Amino acid sequence: MPAIILLCRGLFGKNIWTLNFRHNPTSNPPIQSHKVSHIQQKAFEEGNQAFSSTYTWFGRVYRGMKDYARALEYVEKCLAIRQKMLHERHPNQATTCSDIGDVHRLLGDYKKAIAFHQKALNIQENIECNPLECATTYTNLGETYREMKDYSTALTYLKKGLQIRENKLPKNHPDLAVMYHALAKLYLATHEYSMVMKNIQQAVEIAQEKLPSNHPHFSAYKETFEEIRKKL
Template identity: 60%
Template structure:
């Protein structure tokens, strides 16, 4: 273990040698604060025992650019009005769905106003979505929508996110007409906001709705409309500052559309663009990576390049087993694909 004094002198992660206070001083124990972060330099087998491995670590500090990027990303993903709300989001992110639901149930009992209730209903829906329990998720989203519609004007921009989320759940359930209905509601409000100059003409949120609509049209086999909506989304995302992961989703949706149209070369180009962003921005075991690995597997199968798929399906299954409930539709699909190979 390497501890660079120049890094620890400015660090907010202090440590202490406690060998003099330990019952076993020969162990030369070091006590670190809980949020200490180390970089793995090398892992090698020990010469004396092949079953033991030696891990070489070096401590990081606040100036580490990769650590800073990761920390900022985690903060973005677990925002909330209070520490308890942020804890709930973090539980969802790490897959502790039961604990997250218990926490949100308690928060719901003590909710002080309608806006807090809306937020909690939405998070409870997210827990169900992450489990693949889409029908139950719609109940929480509909409850959230009812409260939202009572406290907001009919064309309030806040409703667009809610309509979009409900549309995504109905799309996952295969209820495409309902999905399009909610996407249209979202798009209508956003277009009104643009016409009233409340939103710029090329706003990232418009791109999300266009891409979602495009994916539904792909699912029902209307590829021309699918491509048109995805290109609308991409025209916005590639010309304004937006979340790169949203752009990655559009690339992936375009890849799926071109794959189903048997334009495999174009499909691969978009998959690779989406994969590059997701691998740069997401943890190696993030479920969204499993989705694109599985999609690329289907592409290589279509082109009869059978040497490539095993790597992708193994990665998809491993991520799914670690991050998804055993009954989640995505994990079930990954396993079925693996068995076919």
């Protein structure tokens, strides 16, 4: 079978499953992942640039499942390919560095997390790239510094991420809910309860409109909302 047909089958299956996973977090990614990987292995040799986006996808799926070791394995594979195939200031290199940094944050290795996020920003702030990707890096850095209890630095980065997303996205976009929740957690840590309530209410309102009731983000927003209600 021609390689292009195999590739299209793989990408079609990957995209359909990705949409399903966003709306049904209990679906089973490993089965779909191996199907896509098997198709690509028939179409291309290992190390082909076509694998990089698939490895990114695998990494994000496993990160969502909280299998951080496996997530790191895949995003590092992606970076290895992109470092060979792309110039060092390519925006896709920055995206992958930010992904790796976020996995290191989730693993509790904040020094590595910051290093990779700074690598990403060194590219994103000095070339023309998708500003929403830069917003993600700012957000990831903000979350990292919040977990390190450096709240002033965390707030600086989260506000940068929020400003970009508010300028580029509809007011009810789920990615804005992510920002409002991140800010709510920060203000909760600094005991600024009025700001916590303002931001968590915005996150919950967007989630009620845009996310299924069993989505993990929606559950997290409601948990934060209940936590702050108990403190008031």
